[in-house]
Amino acid sequence: MTGTLINAAAIIVGSIIGIGINTKLPKRFIAIVFQAIGLFTLFIGVFMALKTNNMFLMVISIVTGGIIGEWINIDKYINRFGDTIKTKFKSNNSRFSEGLVTAFLLFCMGSVTILGAIEEGLGGSPNLLLAKSVLDGVSAIALAAALGYGVAFSVIPLLIYQGGLTILASYFGDYFAESIIIELTGVGGLMLIGLGINILEIKQLKILNMIPALIIIVILSYFFT
Numbered sequence: 001m002t003g004t005l006i007n008a009a010a011i012i013v014g015s016i017i018g019i020g021i022n023t024k025l026p027k028r029f030i031a032i033v034f035q036a037i038g039l040f041t042l043f044i045g046v047f048m049a050l051k052t053n054n055m056f057l058m059v060i061s062i063v064t065g066g067i068i069g070e071w072i073n074i075d076k077y078i079n080r081f082g083d084t085i086k087t088k089f090k091s092n093n094s095r096f097s098e099g100l101v102t103a104f105l106l107f108c109m110g111s112v113t114i115l116g117a118i119e120e121g122l123g124g125s126p127n128l129l130l131a132k133s134v135l136d137g138v139s140a141i142a143l144a145a146a147l148g149y150g151v152a153f154s155v156i157p158l159l160i161y162q163g164g165l166t167i168l169a170s171y172f173g174d175y176f177a178e179s180i181i182i183e184l185t186g187v188g189g190l191m192l193i194g195l196g197i198n199i200l201e202i203k204q205l206k207i208l209n210m211i212p213a214l215i216i217i218v219i220l221s222y223f224f225t
Contacts, residue, residue, distance in 0.1 A: 003116060003126025003133070004162045008155040010137035011107065015152035018144025025145065034146040035200065041106060042196030048111065048189025051182055057220045061187050065213025066206075075208040078157075085153055099150025103143050104157045105195050105207060107136050109188035111181065117162055118176050121169025129162075179225040180218055187217045 022030065052058050069075070082097030107113070112135075116128035144151040169176065191213070194205045 001120070001159075001163045001166050003120045003129025004159060004166060006126070007107075007129055007133040007136060007162065008159055010133040011103070011140045011155050011158070012152050014137035014140030015144040015149070018141040018146075018151065019148060021141065021145045022148060030146050033142055037142055037146065038196050038199035040196075041192055041199055044110070045189045045192030045194075045196055048109075048185050049193060050186075051111075051189070052186030053179070053182060054221075054225060057183060057217060057224060058186055058190065061183075061213040061217035061220060062190055062210060065187075065216050066210045068212040068216075069209030070206070072212075073209070074211055075206045078208050082150060082153070086150075095147045096150040096153075099143065099147030100154050100157075101150075101208060102147060102195065102199060103140065103151040103154035104161075105191065106139065106143070107154060107158055108161050109192050109195075111185040111188070113162055114165060114181055114184055114188075117165035118169040118181075121166040123170075177222075177225075180221040183217050183221040183225065184214060187213050 025033075049058075078101060079097045082100045085100075086096040110132075112128055112132045116126065116132055119128050120126040140151055191207050191210055194207045194210070198204055198207065
C-alpha cells in the first residue's frame with residue numbers, strides 16, 4: 001500500500017502547514033477559507049453525482065444505506081472516536097471531530113481514490129494515488145487552517161478505507177467493472193454534496209450514516225448494470 005502510505009504522509013504534512021497558518025490568520029480569513037472549501041465540495045459533488053447512468057440505483061442505495069447507517073448510528077461512533085482522540089491528545093479545538101470527518105469524506109469519496117486503490121491492488125504503479133497525494137496535501141493545508149488538528153487524524157480512517165480497497169482489489173479486482181466504478185463515484189458525489197451543505201452550515205446532515213450506500217451501490221451495480 002505504498003500509494004496510500006504516501007497519501008497519508010502528504011495529508012499529515014499539509015495539516016501541519018495548515019495548523020501553522022491557522023495561528024497567524026485572523027478569524028475572518030479562516031471563515032472565508034471555510035466557505036471556499038464548502039463551495040468547492042459542492043461543485044465536486046455535483047460533478048461526480050452527474051456521472052451516474054442509473055439514478056434509480058443511486059436513490060435506492062442512498063436511501064437504504066441511510067436507513068442502515070442510522071440504525072447502526074455510524075455518525076455517533078465516528079464522532080465519539082474523534083472525541084476520544086481529542087481527549088487523549090488534550091486538544092481544546094472545538095471543531096476537532098468535524099475536521100476529522102470532513103477531511104476523511106473529502107479525501108476518500110472521489111473516483112481517484114477508488115481507481116487508484118484498484119490500480120495499486122492489481123499490481124500497477126500507484127500513479128493515481130501519487131497524484132491524489134499532491135492534491136490532498138494542498139487541500140489539507142486549507143482544511144487544517146480552518147478546522148485544525150482533526151484533519152491530520154483523518155489519515156486513520158483513510159488508511160482503513162483506501163488501504164482496504166487496495167487489498168480487496170488485489171483479490172477481487174477483476175470484478176470491479178467500469179459500470180460499478182461509475183455508479184460508486186455517483187453515490188460518493190451525492191454524499192459530497194451533503195458534505196458541502198454541512199460545511200456551508202446550510203443544514204447539518206448525517207453524511208456518515210449514509211456510508212453503507214457505497215456498499216449497496218456496488219452490489220446493485222454488479223447485478224443490474
